[in-house]
Amino acid sequence: MQSVPEYFGSKVFDDRTMKARLSSEVYDSLRETIERGAKLDLSVANAVAAAMCDWAVENGATHFTHWFQPLTGITAEKHDSFISPSANGRVLMEFSGKELIKGEPDASSFPSGGLRATFEARGYTAWDPTSYAFIKEKTLCIPTAFCSYNGDALDKKTPLLRSMEVLNTQALRILKLFGKTDVKRVTTSVGSEQEYFLIDREMYDKRHDLIYTGRTLFGAKPPKGQELDDHYFGSIKPRVAAFMNDLNEELWKLGILAKTEHNEVAPAQHELAPIYTSTNIATDQNQITMEIMRKVADRHGLVCLLHEKPFAGVNGSGKHNNWSISTDTGVNLLSPGETPFENVQFLLFLVAVIQAVDEHQGLLRLSVATAGNDHRLGANEAPPAVISVFLGDELTAILNAIETDTPYEGVVKEKIKLGVDTLPLFARDTTDRNRTSPFAFTGNKFEFRMVGSSNSIACANMMLNTAVADTLRQMADKLEAADDFDSVLHALIRETITRHKRIIFNGNGYDDEWIREATEERGLLNLRTTPEAQAKLLDHQNRDMLVGLGVFSDNELHSRYEIQMNTYCKIVHIEAMTMVDMARKEILPAVEAYCTDLASSIATKKAADPSLACACETKQVRLLSSLIDAIDAGIEALEKVILKSDTMDDCTERGHFIADEVIPKMAELRAPCDEAETRTAASYWPFPTYGDLLFGVR
Ligand code: ADP
Ligand code: MG
Numbered sequence: 001m002q003s004v005p006e007y008f009g010s011k012v013f014d015d016r017t018m019k020a021r022l023s024s025e026v027y028d029s030l031r032e033t034i035e036r037g038a039k040l041d042l043s044v045a046n047a048v049a050a051a052m053c054d055w056a057v058e059n060g061a062t063h064f065t066h067w068f069q070p071l072t073g074i075t076a077e078k079h080d081s082f083i084s085p086s087a088n089g090r091v092l093m094e095f096s097g098k099e100l101i102k103g104e105p106d107a108s109s110f111p112s113g114g115l116r117a118t119f120e121a122r123g124y125t126a127w128d129p130t131s132y133a134f135i136k137e138k139t140l141c142i143p144t145a146f147c148s149y150n151g152d153a154l155d156k157k158t159p160l161l162r163s164m165e166v167l168n169t170q171a172l173r174i175l176k177l178f179g180k181t182d183v184k185r186v187t188t189s190v191g192s193e194q195e196y197f198l199i200d201r202e203m204y205d206k207r208h209d210l211i212y213t214g215r216t217l218f219g220a221k222p223p224k225g226q227e228l229d230d231h232y233f234g235s236i237k238p239r240v241a242a243f244m245n246d247l248n249e250e251l252w253k254l255g256i257l258a259k260t261e262h263n264e265v266a267p268a269q270h271e272l273a274p275i276y277t278s279t280n281i282a283t284d285q286n287q288i289t290m291e292i293m294r295k296v297a298d299r300h301g302l303v304c305l306l307h308e309k310p311f312a313g314v315n316g317s318g319k320h321n322n323w324s325i326s327t328d329t330g331v332n333l334l335s336p337g338e339t340p341f342e343n344v345q346f347l348l349f350l351v352a353v354i355q356a357v358d359e360h361q362g363l364l365r366l367s368v369a370t371a372g373n374d375h376r377l378g379a380n381e382a383p384p385a386v387i388s389v390f391l392g393d394e395l396t397a398i399l400n401a402i403e404t405d406t407p408y409e410g411v412v413k414e415k416i417k418l419g420v421d422t423l424p425l426f427a428r429d430t431t432d433r434n435r436t437s438p439f440a441f442t443g444n445k446f447e448f449r450m451v452g453s454s455n456s457i458a459c460a461n462m463m464l465n466t467a468v469a470d471t472l473r474q475m476a477d478k479l480e481a482a483d484d485f486d487s488v489l490h491a492l493i494r495e496t497i498t499r500h501k502r503i504i505f506n507g508n509g510y511d512d513e514w515i516r517e518a519t520e521e522r523g524l525l526n527l528r529t530t531p532e533a534q535a536k537l538l539d540h541q542n543r544d545m546l547v548g549l550g551v552f553s554d555n556e557l558h559s560r561y562e563i564q565m566n567t568y569c570k571i572v573h574i575e576a577m578t579m580v581d582m583a584r585k586e587i588l589p590a591v592e593a594y595c596t597d598l599a600s601s602i603a604t605k606k607a608a609d610p611s612l613a614c615a616c617e618t619k620q621v622r623l624l625s626s627l628i629d630a631i632d633a634g635i636e637a638l639e640k641v642i643l644k645s646d647t648m649d650d651c652t653e654r655g656h657f658i659a660d661e662v663i664p665k666m667a668e669l670r671a672p673c674d675e676a677e678t679r680t681a682a683s684y685w686p687f688p689t690y691g692d693l694l695f696g697v698r
Helices: 015-021 024-036 042-058 097-101 157-177 208-213 238-253 279-299 340-359 361-366 393-404 457-480 485-503 512-521 530-538 540-548 554-608 615-646 651-679 690-694
Strands: 063-067 079-081 083-085 091-093 124-127 134-136 139-147 186-200 258-263 269-274 302-305 319-327 439-441 446-448
Touching (some): 015 024, 015 042, 024 042, 042 139, 097 124, 139 157, 157 319, 157 457, 186 279, 186 457, 238 269, 238 279, 269 279, 279 302, 279 457, 319 457, 361 540, 393 485, 457 540, 530 554
Antiparallel strands (some): 063 079, 083 091, 186 269, 186 319, 258 269, 319 446, 439 446
């Protein structure tokens, strides 16, 4: 058996493989494209394609695919084989530069939000050389961007790459002012901690809600939930450990640095964290990780639930997006430096992020807004729907001292003179000190904790990158025009703190009092539902920025708004229909059967001895009968609002109607069903309960 270092990355056409298999001219030219975005000429592409094909075939691949991330939220692929006929009825395995660079999937069914007229429905995929090709089963997967023939982005990768580019441009302007002319490229890095649930496959197969929607739509609270916190970091059960070992092996072969794994707070909940890497690669790798998690679970008779809220009453799952900015010279710009000069630069980048988050709260919120995540945010287990920034008390006090030009009350009371003094030492590792914050500074990175577990991290990062780029642009404009750089710089840092400190909050984000203070006193946004949040995409301030920096065109923004709203409506529609179906065909008949059996038992007993009161059974029959009526009424009320929503063509109107009318009716139907579950004999209940699902894997 091979050791981990031997098989790590064996299924990726990574730098090591490229170096070994490409001529040095081809390799250098490709690296130039990867690092600086230089145009690739066809002869280089042909050489790369031939080497990739040889490598893939040697590793058992027979097909290739342009792997892309359409706006459905999952990844898409269409496989073509390498086979090409040759003389004497033999075949050759071939792959050309043209096939590598550009593909034309018949992708007319992917959502385009009106961007693609049907007569030019095809769209094309374009190779993204900055993310390595990899082999999945027997297919060579080539990461690609997906666009319409007019050049409109139809995917998540294109705007993400554009956002990385604008951040690079603006950050370089700032670094130049600090004399860092050796820096040629600035990139953002991400490490995304992925939470998930594992449940038993046989139980899953018995629940139509899980099958159709990925979450449970019914289920009474089990006697034991997560109240003892005995699952968090608890010892890992053998079946789960076997799954994790297998998963790690698959991910390592794909060059994914899966690093830590542990049990999470809820029973059956777990987490995997990779080591951080460039945002584009991290995004691709997270998509692959989610896919592999599902596949590996299946091999172990398990199902991996990536939904944000598979179970009511226990914690949902998120993805912590750890984000930082660094230079190609190896400097993390969010890390406080050793010298006073470096510290001013750090402070500038820090306040730039604070300003970006404050000015574009809505954009960050909507970047994580989905039907699934709406159940999680603000539910006292995940950050609230209000965005704020956690800096920790010490860093906040430092900013406060700078703003007010007063001594910093640290270990030693001292006044900080920017550019002259070093920053007082503050606890750099504040990790997990405040789990309630949506956006926490943890020493040398920001942790955006609102991302949903099934979301692509592309959306959050493209908005974050762009918002920060825009702030850096404004700052660079001012600084470049300055006569006295130092004084303008200091004034800029101070002003930015004054104008944007309302977004800084170090307290408990789960507290109702905070929500009141945030909205009423600080004027922060509280966008509770997806339709409310998505509306912010078209706000002039956000739109001007995204269009102005060229990350989106106006058309692309409108199309995305429409797709997000339609997706939201479709998801809730499916859930509501599934509820009606399960309540009518499974729950009602079960409760009815138990109730009827109780009634006939009363009749039988009374026939045997008319003096028997049968008080218990009679009480239960009454209660169950009234629950049956309530369930029936709940089904009818839900059906009525579903039908009404079906008549609405406008996605904004429909989205709001669904949030305001359909979702409450779903909750109203669920209540008597869950109550009935607690009153019905277990042998009558038609599907596995919460207790079965949450404690069923050993
Ligand atoms: P935890 O938050 O669970 O205590 P860490 O904060 O050490 O753990 O790391 C969580 C994630 O953050 C990991 O994926 C890690 O690779 C990533 N990470 C660490 N440093 C950085 C950084 N400078 N930029 C981006 N991500 C980072
Ligand atoms: Mg963390």
